[in-house]
Amino acid sequence: SQQGEEDPQALSIQEGENATMNCSYKTSINNLQWYRQNSGRGLVHLILIRSNEREKHSGRLRVTLDTSKKSSSLLITASRAADTASYFCATDPHYGQNFVFGPGTRLSVLP
């Protein structure tokens, strides 16, 4: 079945640096979303980008979408220790099944 794939699987950076995570998917979508999960807890919605959008910003987050390459990236600028979490992309396929998540990128921001 369709599934988003995040890359890298794990990322470790210093506080203040930027973190970039990528997501690839397989079929056409209505929208793509990014979620954050703090250890063992529920996922929290970060940002949604629609298939007709190429870039979107929300605070320190910047998301891009390239539907021709079926890929998206999430950039977190000026990272903080509190950004340490797992990040997931989720796609909403045209055929109507609810969100499909990738395996996630585990981000560690070191103080």
Place this chain on the structure above:
Amino acid sequence: EAQVTQNPRYLITVTGKKLTVTCSQNMNHEYMSWYRQDPGLGLRQIYYSMNVEVTDKGDVPEGYKVSRKEKRNFPLILESPSPNQTSLYFCASSPPGNTKAFFGQGTRLTVV
């Protein structure tokens, strides 16, 4: 406060003993889903429901049942749990258009 509530948060049970994990949302959402999360595999969808009395299989439905008799509730039923169903389970709801999913806090299930 808008929320999705799962119960219980933690559960240890024995193989074959039927159990139900409840999920309730107070946002009048049509869509509800169940996911399991296992290390290295991300979240995999078990079942989803587009509205009352409308349910469908996700990617890993074997060994699970669901029902949607009311809009707010979407219980997950394990008729005969097995150790390979040991996992972290999440319920989620979302409004029409799949614009944003709201997740419960998770249920950590251990089947021994």
